[in-house]
Amino acid sequence: MRRRDVENENGNRLIYYEFDDEASGDEAEGVELERDESEYDDSGSDGADV
Amino acid sequence: MSELRWDPVGREWVITATHRQDRTFKPPKDYCPFCPPRDDGVPTAVTESDFDVAVVENGFPSLQEDPPAPAVDGDDLRPVEPAKGVCEVVLYTSDHEAVASELPASTFQKLVRVWRDRYRDLGSREEVDYVFLFENKGEEMGVTLQHPHGQIYAYPFVPPTIERELDSSRAYHDEEGTCLFCDLVASEVAEGERVVAENDSFAAVVPFSARYAYEVHVYAKDHRPSLDHCSVDECRELGSLLKRLLVAYDSLFGFEMPFVMATHQQPTDGTGAEYAHFHLEFYPPYRTAEKLKYLAGSELGAGTYINNKLPEAAASELAELVPERVE
Ligand SMILES: [Zn+2]
Ligand SMILES: [Zn+2]
Ligand SMILES: [Zn+2]
Numbered sequence: 157m158r159r160r161d162v163e164n165e166n167g168n169r170l171i172y173y174e175f176d177d178e179a180s181g182d183e184a185e186g187v188e189l190e191r192d193e194s195e196y197d198d199s200g201s202d203g204a205d206v
Numbered sequence: 207m208s209e210l211r212w213d214p215v216g217r218e219w220v221i222t223a224t225h226r227q228d229r230t231f232k233p234p235k236d237y238c239p240f241c242p243p244r245d246d247g248v249p250t251a252v253t254e255s256d257f258d259v260a261v262v263e264n265g266f267p268s269l270q271e272d273p274p275a276p277a278v279d280g281d282d283l284r285p286v287e288p289a290k291g292v293c294e295v296v297l298y299t300s301d302h303e304a305v306a307s308e309l310p311a312s313t314f315q316k317l318v319r320v321w322r323d324r325y326r327d328l329g330s331r332e333e334v335d336y337v338f339l340f341e342n343k344g345e346e347m348g349v350t351l352q353h354p355h356g357q358i359y360a361y362p363f364v365p366p367t368i369e370r371e372l373d374s375s376r377a378y379h380d381e382e383g384t385c386l387f388c389d390l391v392a393s394e395v396a397e398g399e400r401v402v403a404e405n406d407s408f409a410a411v412v413p414f415s416a417r418y419a420y421e422v423h424v425y426a427k428d429h430r431p432s433l434d435h436c437s438v439d440e441c442r443e444l445g446s447l448l449k450r451l452l453v454a455y456d457s458l459f460g461f462e463m464p465f466v467m468a469t470h471q472q473p474t475d476g477t478g479a480e481y482a483h484f485h486l487e488f489y490p491p492y493r494t495a496e497k498l499k500y501l502a503g504s505e506l507g508a509g510t511y512i513n514n515k516l517p518e519a520a521a522s523e524l525a526e527l528v529p530e531r532v533e
Pocket of ligand 1: 238239240241301353
């Protein structure tokens with residue numbers, strides 16, 4: 157599992173999780189690649205609703 | 207505006223979040239904020255045309271990383287705090303029309319691993335005491351967006367339903383020296399009467415004292431305080447079991463079953479390792495194909511649920527509909 161942190165058009169944090177074909181078994185996870193500090197910028201939030 | 211207001215009688219926080227009144231209400235597919243970007247140039251919450259599972263900050267968050275100052279001042283009797291926390295949306299697929307129970311088992315397995323990562327990531331924040339992974343599914347549950355998605359609230363406190371469970375489990379652990387949930391799931395599996403589905407690591411059961419006709423809880427069979435304690439293989443097993451359960455739910459009445467799905471697990475404030483036990487709870491509102499269960503006087507006003515269905519009968523109906531294998 158890979159994690160790609162980006163920012164969407166509204167300036168909100170957006171994370172894509174990507175899964176390559178993996179053999180079964182445990183692996184260390186939770187370590188992210190291509191992490192960008194700007195992802196935590198929380199300005200202008202009027203995009204997604206729930 | 208958003209803030210936490212303390213109810214000294216109910217002993218619980220209430221989140222006042224007036225900005226949520228303006229959120230998008232049931233937009234057509236062309237305006238879905240969770241769909242990939244369209245040609246019209248109107249931005250959506252995502253940037254790619256295709257993705258496995260994506261997580262995005264909620265655009266109308268009840269809890270915020272940098273919350274506004276409260277609108278009112280609290281006092282000793284009624285404290286007020288900023289609504290600090292995180293609200294995220296989990297997009298299960300880039301396909302707007304997808305029916306969850308028809309998604310491949312691999313999607314459910316991926317989702318569980320994403321949940322685990324969000325639990326770890328958000329739980330590691332100083333201000334977060336509880337990471338709540340949940341889903342409101344179906345218009346009956348007030349869902350305003352059809353795109354398959356769930357939510358995450360990272361609270362700056364342990365919410366009361368979870369705290370009440372942990373109080374029971376802690377007291378039981380003090381007296382018996384074992385985990386209440388471990389003992390419950392072991393006895394359910396041994397008796398089998400209320401088991402809906404199981405595999406090596408997880409069991410789905412209609413609880414003995416179910417409050418909703420087709421309520422189902424999914425428990426880790428071994429002691430796992432949280433998803434963080436589950437291996438990748440266990441995450442996969444959980445994913446497969448969730449798919450099997452959803453297939454059964456959707457075939458029960460011949461329509462996509464609405465529900466609230468909640469995950470209960472160890473708070474991320476450092477407590478509960480011996481007595482918190484990871485599980486999911488599903489509350490579907492239908493008691494028959496036509497009849498909805500409404501929370502009314504006894505439930506809302508007194509806190510006592512009335513269930514019109516024998517839990518044992520509900521379990522055997524659902525168990526009949528659970529596929530043995532899913533792809
Ligand atoms: Zn959509
Ligand atoms: Zn346990
Ligand atoms: Zn629970």
